[in-house]
Amino acid sequence: xxxILITLLVATLVAILLxxxxxxxAKRMRRLAEAxxxxxxxxxxxxxxxxxxxLKVGEVCHDALYKDMVRCQAASGYRxxxxxxxxxxxxxxxxxxxxxxxxxxxxxxxxxxxYIVAHFRAFRQQRPFMSLxxxxxxxxxxxxxxxxxxxxxxxxxxxxxxxxxxxxxxxxLFVRANGKLRFGQFA
Amino acid sequence: xxxxxxxxxxxxxxGPFALGTVWGVLISYGAHYMASGERKQxxxxxxxxxxxxxxxxxxxxxxxxxxxxxxxxxxxxxKK
Numbered sequence: 001x002x003x004i005l006i007t008l009l010v011a012t013l014v015a016i017l018l019x020x021x022x023x024x025x026a027k028r029m030r031r032l033a034e035a036x037x038x039x040x041x042x043x044x045x046x047x048x049x050x051x052x053x054x055l056k057v058g059e060v061c062h063d064a065l066y067k068d069m070v071r072c073q074a075a076s077g078y079r080x081x082x083x084x085x086x087x088x089x090x091x092x093x094x095x096x097x098x099x100x101x102x103x104x105x106x107x108x109x110x111x112x113x114x115y116i117v118a119h120f121r122a123f124r125q126q127r128p129f130m131s132l133x134x135x136x137x138x139x140x141x142x143x144x145x146x147x148x149x150x151x152x153x154x155x156x157x158x159x160x161x162x163x164x165x166x167x168x169x170x171x172x173l174f175v176r177a178n179g180k181l182r183f184g185q186f187a
Numbered sequence: 188x189x190x191x192x193x194x195x196x197x198x199x200x201x202g203p204f205a206l207g208t209v210w211g212v213l214i215s216y217g218a219h220y221m222a223s224g225e226r227k228q229x230x231x232x233x234x235x236x237x238x239x240x241x242x243x244x245x246x247x248x249x250x251x252x253x254x255x256x257x258x259x260x261x262x263x264x265x266k267k
Contacts, residue, residue: 003203004195011207012214019218026225033232040239047246051253 032125036073038118042111043069054105060098061108069115078123080134084141 046066049055055062072078087095102109124131195202 004191004206007203007207008210011210014207015211015214015218019215019222022222023218023225026222026229030225030229030232033229033236037232037236037239040236040243044239044243044246047243047250051246051250 028125028128032122035118035122035125038114039069039073039122042115042118043073045111049105049108055108059101060094061101061105064094065098065112072115072119078119078126080120080123080131082134082137 043066046055046061046069050062050066055066057063102112123134195206198205
């Protein structure tokens with residue numbers, strides 16, 4: 001019976017190894033299609049809002065955000081920025097205005113969130129290796145920040161230890177100088 | 188189950204080879220069945236996306252019509 005079981009096991013392993021990429025690719029493509037559909041749904045929602053007059057010309061949601069969404073909808077490739085640099089002053093202004101508009105318009109924040117999540121999902125499914133690298137990058141940045149904090153904490157702890165040590169040494173010398181303790185005796 | 192073991196041993200190398208091949212083909216068929224299910228779902232999603240894009244075009248047309256109407260009204264007001 002052992003021969004039969006071993007044969008079946010080996011055949012199963014070989015078949016899984018050969019067919020795994022096929023299934024993985026099909027799943028990835030399906031998830032990518034899901035993300036693309038979600039982006040299209042968000043853009044349709046934005047269109048509806050613009051038709052109803054909720055979003056008007058001159059607003060950041062209409063002029064910048066919507067255009068970005070349409071560009072993303074038409075794109076065949078997705079990217080995520082790895083830049084750590086501070087946004088420029090005009091961009092900061094734009095972000096500030098966008099936050100204000102999101103606070104004023106009901107539901108735009110949820111739409112923006114859906115769009116960002118869908119965009120990241122599309123990126124993850126289209127470029128699995130790059131998304132893994134992105135996650136490593138995020139982990140490295142978090143680890144770096146935590147490392148800096150722990151170093152600062154260590155230094156501050158060392159300073160307070162040095163303060164305590166100096167104080168206790170002064171007390172000990174004072175006691176010894178007043179003759180309450182003999183040499184070699186500790187307080 | 189002795190008869191099975193004896194029969195399997197009697198086939199020599201051909202037995203395990205045939206069994207492994209048949210089993211592997213069956214599993215491959217299952218895997219491709221799964222993948223084709225995913226592909227069908229993907230096609231459905233793509234169709235839904237196309238519908239969304241068409242709806243967007245329709246909404247854009249509606250917006251343009253609305254703007255034309257507004258323009259017309261403004262012109263009429265200007266004439267009066």
